[in-house]
Amino acid sequence: MIDGVTMLPEFRGETSGTVPLEKIPEIMAALKSQGFTYLVDITGVDHQGEDPRFEVVYELCDLQKKKHLRLKTAVAEGDSVPSVSGTWRTADWHEREIWDMLGIRFSGHPDLRRILMWEGYPHHPLRKDFPLAGLPTEMPDIAFTAKAPLEGGPFVTSSADLTQDREPRAHPAEERNL
Amino acid sequence: MARTADAAPVSPTEDVGEKLVLNIGPSHPSTHGVLRLVLELDGEVITKTDTEIGYLHRGDEKIAENMTWNQFVPYTDRLDYMAPLANNVAYACAVEKLMGFELPPRAKVTRVICCELARISAHLLGLGAFAMDVGAMTMFLYTFTEREKIYNLIEFLTGARFTTSFTRVGGQIRDIPPGFLEGVSEFCAQFPAQLDEFGAMLNRNRIFVDRTKDIGIIPADIALDFGLTGPNLRGSGNDYDVRKVFPYLDYQSYDFEVPVGQVGDCYDRFAVRMEEMRQSVSILRQAVAKMPGGAWQVDDPKNVLPAKDKVLTKMEELIHQFIVVTQGPDAPVGEVYFGAENPKGELGFYIHSHGGGVPHRLKIRAPSFCNLSILSQLLPGHTVSDVPAILGSFDFVMGECDR
Numbered sequence: 001m002i003d004g005v006t007m008l009p010e011f012r013g014e015t016s017g018t019v020p021l022e023k024i025p026e027i028m029a030a031l032k033s034q035g036f037t038y039l040v041d042i043t044g045v046d047h048q049g050e051d052p053r054f055e056v057v058y059e060l061c062d063l064q065k066k067k068h069l070r071l072k073t074a075v076a077e078g079d080s081v082p083s084v085s086g087t088w089r090t091a092d093w094h095e096r097e098i099w100d101m102l103g104i105r106f107s108g109h110p111d112l113r114r115i116l117m118w119e120g121y122p123h124h125p126l127r128k129d130f131p132l133a134g135l136p137t138e139m140p141d142i143a144f145t146a147k148a149p150l151e152g153g154p155f156v157t158s159s160a161d162l163t164q165d166r167e168p169r170a171h172p173a174e175e176r177n178l
Numbered sequence: 179m180a181r182t183a184d185a186a187p188v189s190p191t192e193d194v195g196e197k198l199v200l201n202i203g204p205s206h207p208s209t210h211g212v213l214r215l216v217l218e219l220d221g222e223v224i225t226k227t228d229t230e231i232g233y234l235h236r237g238d239e240k241i242a243e244n245m246t247w248n249q250f251v252p253y254t255d256r257l258d259y260m261a262p263l264a265n266n267v268a269y270a271c272a273v274e275k276l277m278g279f280e281l282p283p284r285a286k287v288t289r290v291i292c293c294e295l296a297r298i299s300a301h302l303l304g305l306g307a308f309a310m311d312v313g314a315m316t317m318f319l320y321t322f323t324e325r326e327k328i329y330n331l332i333e334f335l336t337g338a339r340f341t342t343s344f345t346r347v348g349g350q351i352r353d354i355p356p357g358f359l360e361g362v363s364e365f366c367a368q369f370p371a372q373l374d375e376f377g378a379m380l381n382r383n384r385i386f387v388d389r390t391k392d393i394g395i396i397p398a399d400i401a402l403d404f405g406l407t408g409p410n411l412r413g414s415g416n417d418y419d420v421r422k423v424f425p426y427l428d429y430q431s432y433d434f435e436v437p438v439g440q441v442g443d444c445y446d447r448f449a450v451r452m453e454e455m456r457q458s459v460s461i462l463r464q465a466v467a468k469m470p471g472g473a474w475q476v477d478d479p480k481n482v483l484p485a486k487d488k489v490l491t492k493m494e495e496l497i498h499q500f501i502v503v504t505q506g507p508d509a510p511v512g513e514v515y516f517g518a519e520n521p522k523g524e525l526g527f528y529i530h531s532h533g534g535g536v537p538h539r540l541k542i543r544a545p546s547f548c549n550l551s552i553l554s555q556l557l558p559g560h561t562v563s564d565v566p567a568i569l570g571s572f573d574f575v576m577g578e579c580d581r
Contacts, residue, residue, distance in 0.1 A: 011512045012275055038402055038418070040517065043528050043541040057528065059515050059543075063418050070515065090405030093551040101239075116232035116580060125240055132244050 003027070005071065016070035021081060024073060028058070028084045036060040036069065039088035044098040048128035052076035054104055058084075080107040101126035197225065200562070204233045208311050208566035211576030213550070219562065227557040229550055234580040242540040246506025247273050247347050248483070250540070255341040257542065258578040260303050261296035261521045262342045263332065268518035270345035271426055272527035276514045277347065277481065277507060282473040285349050286427045290465045291362060292335075292344065293427070293518075294458040298369070299328040300521035301409075301451045301573075308448060308570035309380060312389040317379060324372055331361050347507045348482035349475020359466045366459050366466070373455055380448070390444035394556060394568040397442060404555070405548035408523025409450045410572060414442035420519035432461050444571035451573070481507035506535020515543075522546050522575060546579040 004027050005017040019027050040059040047053060054075040061068055075081055083106040085091040095106040096115040103124035106112055113119060120139055123130055133148045203214040212233035218226035238257070242250050254269040255262035267289045274281065281289075302321040309317035329339045335358055336342040336351070344350055380386045396406070401414040411418055419436045421429040437453035439446025476482050483502050484495040511533040517526035523545025530539040549572055556568065 012278065012514050014514060016513075037399075039405060040515070040524070041526055041528060041541065041543040043539070045530050045539045057513075057530075059526070059528065063416075063423060066423050068424070068515070070513075088405070089403045089555075090548055090551060093547065097547075114232075116235040118232070125237060130240075132240060 003030075008072075014068060014070060016072065018072050018074070021073050021075060021079065024084065025082045025087075027071070028087050031060060031069070032087050035062040035064055036067075038063055039084070039090050039094075040068075042084075042091060042094035042098065044102040044104050044126070046102055046126065046128045052079070054102060056081055056098065056104065075104055080105040082107055083109040085109055100124070103127065202565065204230070208569055210307060210569065210574065213569075213574070213576055213579075215553070215557070215565070217557070217562065217565070222561045222563070224557050224560055224562065224565075227554045229553045231547075231550065231576070232580055234576045236581065238581040239540055239542060242537055244536070246503075246535040247509065247537070248502070248506065251345060252341065252343045255343055256577055257544065257581065258300070258520060258522055258525070258546070258575045259340065260575055261300040262340060263292040263336070263344055264296035264300070264518070264520045265525065266342060266345040267292050267427075268516070268520060268525045269527060270347060271518060272514065272516035272529060273347045273507070273509070274476075275516045276509050276512065276529050276531055278510070279348055279476045279478070281349070281427075281476060283428075283470040284353075284472050284474045285476075287465050287469050288350060288354055288474065289345070290427050290429070290432070291354075291462060293520075294461045294465070295328055295331060295362070297458045297521045298455050299325050299332075301455050302328075304521075304570075304573035305376065305448070305451060308567075308573065309386065311566040311570035313385055314380065314383065317376065320372070320376060320379075324369065327365055327369075331358070331365060334358055334361060346475075346483055348478060352486075353474045354469075359469060362462055362466050366463050369459055370456065373452065377452060387445065389564075389567050390448060390571065392441070393444045393564050394560065394571060395441060395443045396552065396556060400555075401442065401552070404552040406523070406552060407545050407548065408519070408521070409447055409454060410523065410549050412437065413439035413447035413450045413571075415439055420517050420524050424517065426516070426518060432464050434461050444567050447571040447573075508534060509537075517543065520545060522573060522578065523549060525578075542578075542581055544578040544581060546574040546576070547581075549574055550579055 004023045005019050007017045038061040040061050043057040045055040045057060047055060052074040054077070056073050056075055058071045059068070060071065073081065081104060083091065083095055085095060092110070093115060095109055096113060098104050099106060099112055100114040100116050101124060114121060117125070122137055123135055134145055136146050138144045198219045200217045200219055201214065202217060203209040204212040214230035214233065216228040216230065217224050238253050241253060251266060251269065254265040257265045302325045306318035306321035332342060333339045334355060336344040396414045398414040398416045401411050402416055407418065415438050417436050417438050422436055434457045437450050437457070439450050479498045480501060484498050488495040489499045509531045511531060513528070513530045515526060515528045517524045524543065525545055526543030528541040528543065529537050532538040557565065560568065
């Protein structure tokens with residue numbers, strides 16, 4: 001269909017494909033000129049323990065032909081993704097959010113600052129190795145965070161393979177009395 | 179002078195005197211929540227804007243990765259807290275798309291009623307707050323009178339007024355109560371006359387029109403480039419409405435129009451919302467008229483919560499209740515994106531599932547997040563007094579923007 005895109009099997013009526021990291025700028029620009037004028041969303045996914053670790057997902061829409069297309073690219077830890085903020089300006093904030101939440105850098109981004117967390121915050125909270133309860137950080141004069149009680153919630157479920165391990169955990173009594 | 183989003187910032191040569199940096203927010207009446215704008219001013223004119231968000235960041239996406247599908251429903255109430263019912267529906271539809279469920283007709287029509295009631299109530303608040311920001315206090319009281327009637331209906335339907343948590347994967351918490359449809363019809367019968375009155379108070383109101391016409395003009399292509407959706411995009415003349423382009427809940431079987439603006443200024447965004455409320459009333463009437471009988475949730479006992487009366491009396495249903503509550507609906511491996519036309523724009527959920535009862539990644543595509551990203555481009559060239567008008571016309575919610 002499109003040069004450089006490897007199509008994936010259709011799931012729930014959605015078309016998706018993968019693109020190599022370095023070809024993103026040209027493929028995205030070509031797609032935009034073909035009618036995909038609306039960039040719905042960019043998402044980052046952390047597959048901790050796999051290699052490459054991250055995945056960046058682009059959702060595109062062609063409003064005239066009423067078509068939706070998902071493109072994905074694998075990103076290794078430490079790699080930079082070429083920014084598409086020059087193609088769609090909405091990508092600017094989405095890429096800032098992915099940098100903030102997952103720590104994936106975007107090369108060629110005009111202003112890659114944190115967006116939801118404050119400037120100087122040392123962690124990337126949506127990474128799988130960041131605990132739900134949070135990590136204590138202290139930056140005098142700026143902000144501080146403390147660990148949330150009850151590991152972040154009274155009923156927390158983990159994504160284990162065994163169904164019995166997925167059941168919400170009960171917390172030890174001394175923890176509940178926090 | 180018409181000022182557009184493309185207007186170049188004032189050039190250094192025009193620059194007279196010192197620049198002043200003005201902070202608006204994070205807590206300011208016209209920022210409707212906790213948005214912070216850092217404005218650089220040359221006299222009264224804005225030369226540079228920096229939009230700071232994140233003051234209401236709660237980590238909803240992280241929380242979602244640590245709970246079962248149904249446990250996350252209450253968190254969706256708190257995204258766009260002006261329209262919790264619409265968020266519940268959008269989230270449930272996204273998970274159902276992943277599960278491959280086809281809802282029974284009664285559930286679909288019930289959800290359409292939920293969405294449209296939420297749309298009217300959200301637009302009423304947006305309208306009242308917008309009018310108040312530009313100096314028309316009375317509107318706020320008028321629109322809240324109407325909102326109260328919708329809240330009574332929502333309370334009747336869900337048992338809660340604000341945090342509804344009405345949907346579950348595969349259906350709703352319960353069927354619509356007897357007398358609810360009559361209540362909706364009653365509301366539809368009197369509401370258009372109220373809308374006319376709201377229009378009469380604002381459409382030719384000199385102060386309102388002067389403060390909104392030709393202010394904050396966004397050309398259609400720039401609006402789409404910044405990912406604007408909902409009334410903010412349609413105010414600019416682009417007719418993209420998820421209900422028409424990618425219909426869900428059988429929206430294609432309803433007869434309604436998608437209003438669009440011509441100029442893309444604050445007044446057009448206001449006018450689009452006014453007309454959308456009329457269209458919602460029409461959809462509500464059609465939905466009430468065609469409400470089918472039969473099942474109101476998907477028939478899949480291992481993944482959908484059983485009816486409460488059966489849980490208390492039947493062994494099988496009790497077991498299913500335990501499975502669904504503790505392990506969650508067993509989703510397949512895969513990924514889906516589902517976008518719904520919410521009052522603020524396209525609310526989308528991208529779900530990446532590794533199978534089982536919890537998502538591996540759940541991304542919320544928040545319309546307010548994308549809508550606000552245009553401010554740094556739009557505000558320069560306007561005066562400080564235009565800021566409340568532009569922010570009011572955007573009708574954003576920080577709960578959704580920051581997640």
